[in-house]
Amino acid sequence: MPITISVLKERPNENRVALSPTVVSKLVKSDYQVLIEQGAGSRAFYRDEAYTDAGAKVVDRETAVKDATIIATIDQPDDAVIDQMQAGQALLGLLAPLTDLDFVKKLAAKKITALAFELLPRTVSRAQTMDVLSSQASVAGYKAALLAADSFARYFPMMITAAGTAKPAKVLVLGTGVAGLQAIGTAKRLGAMVSGYDIRPASRGEVESLGATFLTTSVSATGEGGYARQLTKEETEQQQAELASFIAQNNVIITTAQVPGRRPPLLVTQKSVDEAKPGTLFIDLAASDLGGNVAGSQPGTTVTTDSDAQIVGAGDMASQLPASASDMYAKNVQAVITDLTTDGALVFDVDDEVVGDLLVTTDGEIISNRLRSAMDLPERKPAVADTPDEAADDKGAE
Numbered sequence: 001m002p003i004t005i006s007v008l009k010e011r012p013n014e015n016r017v018a019l020s021p022t023v024v025s026k027l028v029k030s031d032y033q034v035l036i037e038q039g040a041g042s043r044a045f046y047r048d049e050a051y052t053d054a055g056a057k058v059v060d061r062e063t064a065v066k067d068a069t070i071i072a073t074i075d076q077p078d079d080a081v082i083d084q085m086q087a088g089q090a091l092l093g094l095l096a097p098l099t100d101l102d103f104v105k106k107l108a109a110k111k112i113t114a115l116a117f118e119l120l121p122r123t124v125s126r127a128q129t130m131d132v133l134s135s136q137a138s139v140a141g142y143k144a145a146l147l148a149a150d151s152f153a154r155y156f157p158m159m160i161t162a163a164g165t166a167k168p169a170k171v172l173v174l175g176t177g178v179a180g181l182q183a184i185g186t187a188k189r190l191g192a193m194v195s196g197y198d199i200r201p202a203s204r205g206e207v208e209s210l211g212a213t214f215l216t217t218s219v220s221a222t223g224e225g226g227y228a229r230q231l232t233k234e235e236t237e238q239q240q241a242e243l244a245s246f247i248a249q250n251n252v253i254i255t256t257a258q259v260p261g262r263r264p265p266l267l268v269t270q271k272s273v274d275e276a277k278p279g280t281l282f283i284d285l286a287a288s289d290l291g292g293n294v295a296g297s298q299p300g301t302t303v304t305t306d307s308d309a310q311i312v313g314a315g316d317m318a319s320q321l322p323a324s325a326s327d328m329y330a331k332n333v334q335a336v337i338t339d340l341t342t343d344g345a346l347v348f349d350v351d352d353e354v355v356g357d358l359l360v361t362t363d364g365e366i367i368s369n370r371l372r373s374a375m376d377l378p379e380r381k382p383a384v385a386d387t388p389d390e391a392a393d394d395k396g397a398e
């Protein structure tokens with residue numbers, strides 16, 4: 001029996017699809033069977049025929065779920081899918097496990113093997129081709145800068161014309177990780193005057209190498225694995241107060257700050273929003289149901305304030321460039337599935353440094369230590385041979 005990878009149609013507000021026809025064709029050549037739910041790629045401009053031509057079977061949703069060895073999705077599938085899944089089937093996607101522990105418990109109770117891209121150990125070199133957070137953040141940062149240029153009421157570049165000279169737009173990017181750096185690069189190419197700010201001083205070099213100015217505050221905070229840590233209440237207030245003057249000097253503010261598994265930090269306070277000049281544009285990439293970086297931002301909505309500033313809740317930027325985002329996502333999915341495959345079967349090695357981190361659950365157990373810590377469960381240690389004799393036996397068997 002070949003490994004069967006199923007792809008489902010995502011929720012109505014999600015335009016991406018987990019596999020592209022190009023990647024399907026590679027998987028089929030490598031002896032995987034691929035099932036695509038009818039219409040799954042249509043919002044990314046991949047029609048059913050393109051998948052059929054690539055060697056996939058286009059089926060209804062029920063068949064795609066029932067016959068899957070592994071289901072690849074972008075976001076959490078709806079309850080009906082989880083209800084239909086059987087013990088031992090696998091699920092791979094952006095499953096939001098760190099912020100939805102009830103979902104994790106449900107997966108464990110159903111004995112589904114779930115792998116969440118949010119848990120990938122991104123600094124391990126073998127994991128880089130699987131890094132959905134980077135591939136999608138890069139798309140999001142690019143699209144955010146384009147959206148900013150399109151929505152701003154003035155030119156981005158300096159314009160010298162017979163009718164006078166237009167000054168370049170001043171763009172400030174708050175949070176200069178993967179998305180922020182891509183937004184900076186894109187805004188620079190569009191001719192704006194760009195500066196960037198991050199709580200991690202290490203990002204100065206990356207910002208300056210793009211030709212932008214790096215701004216700092218007296219608060220700095222590098223956490224584990226190159227990420228920012230959550231700030232204390234005092235640090236947050238201090239940072240907000242110092243950022244207010246930077247914000248007031250810029251026309252466009254693109255915010256991308258995240259702390260994994262936590263509510264995004266509030267960088268632009270209500271006071272800064274209220275004091276913004278008319279026409280100021282805030283693009284909040286962190287806008288989500290958990291909150292955002294800008295006071296008053298609403299996911300998927302543009303809010304015009306009393307002072308005529310605009311706040312765009314832009315948490316869905318990758319979905320707004322669906323074909324490119326899906327192409328990259330599909331390659332990340334392919335990398336994970338290829339990595340999991342041994343002798344024509346999916347093997348979930350809980351002790352592997354990449355797979356063990358990616359795994360939310362398998363066989364009813366919660367595997368990821370990040371999740372176990374969030375759920376107050378004891379840390380799971382890799383299996384080791386109990387006695388020197390057993391270790392020697394294991395070696396002999398190799």
Ligand code: NAD
Nearest residue numbers: 122123175176177178179198199200226228256257258265
């Ligand atoms: P992210 O999406 O978690 O956060 C975006 C940015 O927001 C980060 O730069 C973070 O420092 C910043 N931030 C968080 N709280 C902030 C605050 N209060 N004020 C200002 N900024 C704040 O981050 P990311 O883009 O996924 O990347 C984070 C880090 O991981 C970067 O250093 C990146 O280079 C690194 N990374 C490494 C690899 C790798 O080694 N292969 C891959 C991906 C990312």
